[in-house]
Amino acid sequence: MKQTISFTLNGNSVTVESHPMQPLLYALREDADAPGTKYGCGEGECGACTVILNDELVMSCLVPVVQAEGARVETIEGLANADELHAVQQAFLESGGAQCGICTPGMIMAGVHHLRHPERAPGGVPEALEGNLCRCTGYTRIFTAMKRAKEILSAGGTGS
Amino acid sequence: MPMSGEFKEKILAPLMSISTGKDLKFVGKSILRKEGIDKVTGRARYVDDVKTPGALYGKTLRSSIACGRIKKISFAPNIPWDQFTIVDARDVPYNRVLQIESDQPVLCDGVVLHREEPILLIAHEDPGLVETAIRSITVEYEREPGIFNIGEGRILKQYDIEEGDWKKEFAAAEVVFEGEYKTGAQEHVYIETNGFIACWEDECLTVHGSMQCPYYVHKALKYAFKLQDDQINVVQMTTGGGFGGKEDFPSVLAIHAALLAKKSGRTVRLIYDRAEDMASSTKRHPSISKVRTACTKDGILRAIDFSFHIDGGAYITLSPVVLSRGIVHAFGPYKWPAAKLHAQCFFTNSPPYGAFRGFGAPQSLFAIEAHMTALANHLGMDPAELRRRNFIHRGDTMPTGQVVDEDPNMEALLDRALELSDYKTKRARWKRGGGKGISLSTFMHGTGFTGSGEVYLASRVGIATTKDGGAEVRVSSTEIGQGTETVFPQIAAEALGIDISKVSFRRPETKVVPNSGPTVASRTCSVVGKLVERAAGKLKQRLAGADIRQHYAQHGEAYEEVEYVPRPGLVWDDDKYKGSAYGAYSWCVNVAEVTVDPVTAMPRVDTLTATVDVGTIINPVLAHGQMEGGIAQGIGWATCENVVLKEGLMENHHLTNYVIPTSADAARIVVEFMPSPYSEGAFGSKGVGELPMDGPGPAIVSALNDAMEAKFTHLPLLPEEMLK
Amino acid sequence: MKTNVAELQVCSPRSIDEALQQRRDIPGLTPIAGGTEVLVWLNDAKFAGKTYQSLHGLAKDWRYVRANKDGTLGIGALATYSDVRFHPVVKERYPLLVESARVTGALQIQNRGTPVGNIANGSPAADTVPSLLVYDAKLKLKSLRGERLVDLKDFFTGYRRNVMTSDELITEIVLPPPLFMPAQQHYRKVGTREAQAISKVVFAGARSAAGVRLAWGSLAPTTIRALKTEAALQNGADANAAWEILQREIAPIDDIRSTAEYRRKVARNILFEFLNKLANTL
């Protein structure tokens, strides 16, 4: 029983033919042609599938796509504009926050959300990113990247 | 922050740059990761991101017993089996996975030797139906008792070393001290699970996958399908972490995908989910070591008697070489007048253990380093002082027969690590048993393959001019997060004398790149990098100052290839197991500071300080990233990563119950490089990748012992064991 | 995902009435609030049924945290951990709830998961349930037959079993006005690591002239109130005496995450820590 489900993806309206219980992760990757969001576990543990749903950070592997009907979904694909990286992307690039890169899309989405809503993680960056596992970096350079992102933003860089 | 169009390299000199003593333009600079923009924008394509319209989805039926025979396989009637492609052992042209040996079947041929052993493969276009179908197959077995403990089964490999009159030393010793040390298995938890896509066209096979070693996969496919070299193309996709876990294991997967593709005549995707990946893939070899040492009252080491035992699992895979690297590192960075070592790897009915960052060295180094600290405590001496009195120096001979021909400088590394961590003050201030502890480990890691490995590999590296006036590096060394795609162009640009933006890295596929060996053993940057340096030098000579663009326009592509030449004087005797095991070693000191919660005995590693000599640093940001990431894996192995084994199977094969550190657990990691260049490594570099995995374990366990006033000698060391 | 979603049926009610009718008419219907449990089952094809009821269409009715005039607090069935954690009244009056929401999963889980789902799921390791037990929470259960109010402490009947009937839904958690000052309350989660961890032991406790509350997770087949230990403390028992009694109220087990022995020792240490803290604040 596939259904037609519509939502906005990075500002564009998309319609997918998906089973309503299909996790948003697969609807994005397979039906909406947005494979930037990654699978790592399918059970909410790794954060590779992190996206922003109606301004809230979520694991897309745990959201049945029917619950995204009419929602605003933001993924890694929507961050950079035509010729500029988002401050968090730029910072991850400069600081070595991405190694193998598989955790990076989810990690960056969590970072972006944290800069928008720092009040959501009173414990700061380690708390804001605690749902996103990275096996490569030991997090040191990710923390550096988050600091750098704040600098880029306060110097007028791109990012919202 | 421009990003449209081609990647623009930026040299981040102010961010981080390390003086190499020479006037180098690109080496020693934190050039941005070449594929970095793709990774931060989500454009990088991993194997699961590849679109394959019309492809089938594959799935593996696995054994649910550890040892026995398959009696019967039944297919439930509720599934339209006629629509499925089903592959079993009879479909494999030669049912063997070629690694070092070829004892492992591609698919079970009646006999089951471990849990989760592949029995059947199925494929269908509907991935959901494949899931239902795999649960609709039942296998009846005749069970046999399995062997699950080290030392109970057949010996997979054994080595013995005797050097000097160790018996006499022990008999005459003022102090003899012994201990037993154990390390647990460890799961890699690369965040991208294993996966391959296979398709055949006119008897030619192409596989795309996540892997470290394209030519290992190539070799295994050739063997199982009885093909010629040029019938196979192995293409590496962006790979989401490996850490050794994608060294040997992907060969099995690639064969499976290719079998399904062959039988169905379609493209087949075989991508594991996390649970399947964790349950069926290789892990770090568990180990048990017994260490006995003889020394004087003031801590001068006289002799060692080391017995090193590891669990190899059900098939040979890479275990012999894991054992071998373990042995060479078992003696630590110390001078031993006499030594005896007895090392054995055993078969068990566990899934085969495989490569994992450090490759046996973290296990033996845990034993020797935990032992050194215990010995210091026994002697009433500061563990740093005991080590200082025994460090190996240039001119000394290792028990494996290697004469040290470089300056380990362990004293300098130690001094600096103690200073950076304020070791003395903290050690004096923190009372034993007071909940806080500080301790250390001092160690080394050999660069490149062990023994004659590099000679057998005979790696080749190519470099070609490009139309736009640049050069392309062609190697089979893969980018798996460590930075190959960036450091090789740095090396090539430096050697060619052209701008880094002009040098590109060809994504490995075996049809195009020469065999520069596997991406393992801390060999890529240093050993293969040296070949890149040489190839680029050769190309430069050939170009003789000509403008590359013009040269290309006139003569077409100019391509140069070089092959590994053994370093003169570097000899290794396989039979006697003697000689120079490695061309060079990287040296390191770790200091761990821990706090233990008195209510729960939950440990926290507050700070881990590392002083490091890995030779010349080609790219500081990337080198720091390697160190920090490896240290974090070492912290996880020591404190929380507990593989719960039941009949050899990892019972906790979900990320819910096998926990690796999160950002909230992250330790403050302080790394300082103190390079002493190695003439045979690219621009003086030595191995970086594995070294950081070796030291945190023993330093942390020793620090926890101080914090808890305890004498633990194993890892992972869990709160369950520490809470009194 | 190991489940073949094509085999599943899903309904998405638009109104409370529609939801309750579906519950009456369709057997075996599993409700989904945030889905942070249900999708994990589906991913692993474990415990999962074939028919689901996604409650997201009722967000306008049920996603709220409401401070009522009578001093009670209502937490709607679709209120998330984040809704609770950052609610000013909850922060001021129910600190244990804030703390338990903070240590549940990671932010992504807190933004989707619901305290009601935590209760209905019935895991003995549920982190929020002990806090709610300390605050004498009640649950509103609703069906077409009517509405009833059940004490949370009477809700669980065994491992993952409760008093809810198949036509009911939990619509709200009701908290009476608080009895304890913040300094009289204590929360401890002992997980496998600092964040995103399942509890090996979890504790919420409070003590004032109004009474004593000790609530535990992962020490028995359900989350529990240690009623006998509470009574003993009320009657002036000291820490050692209280521990003697508590030992008989708990039944920890060995499992994949920890051992019975560890859980027991930690329970003792936490009890002492809690009583010490109170002694120091008096």
Ligand SMILES: Cc1cc2nc3c(=O)[nH]c(=O)nc-3n(C[C@H](O)[C@H](O)[C@H](O)COP(=O)(O)OP(=O)(O)OC[C@H]3O[C@@H](n4cnc5c(N)ncnc54)[C@H](O)[C@@H]3O)c2cc1C
């Ligand atoms: C990565 C991860 C980490 C987690 N960490 C923690 C943790 O630290 N601590 C913890 O306690 N839990 C944790 N959980 C478990 C889970 O998040 C919580 O139990 C959460 O509260 C479930 O809420 P939900 O709304 O998402 O539940 P759902 O998955 O929607 O439902 C859970 C159960 O409740 C039932 N249900 C939901 N709503 C109703 C209703 N209104 N009436 C009747 N029944 C209903 C469902 O049918 C189902 O049985 C974690 C889960 C994940 C995936």
Ligand code: FES
């Ligand atoms: S894939 Fe969603 S959290 Fe891992």
Ligand code: FES
């Ligand atoms: S960069 Fe590899 S997992 Fe984070």
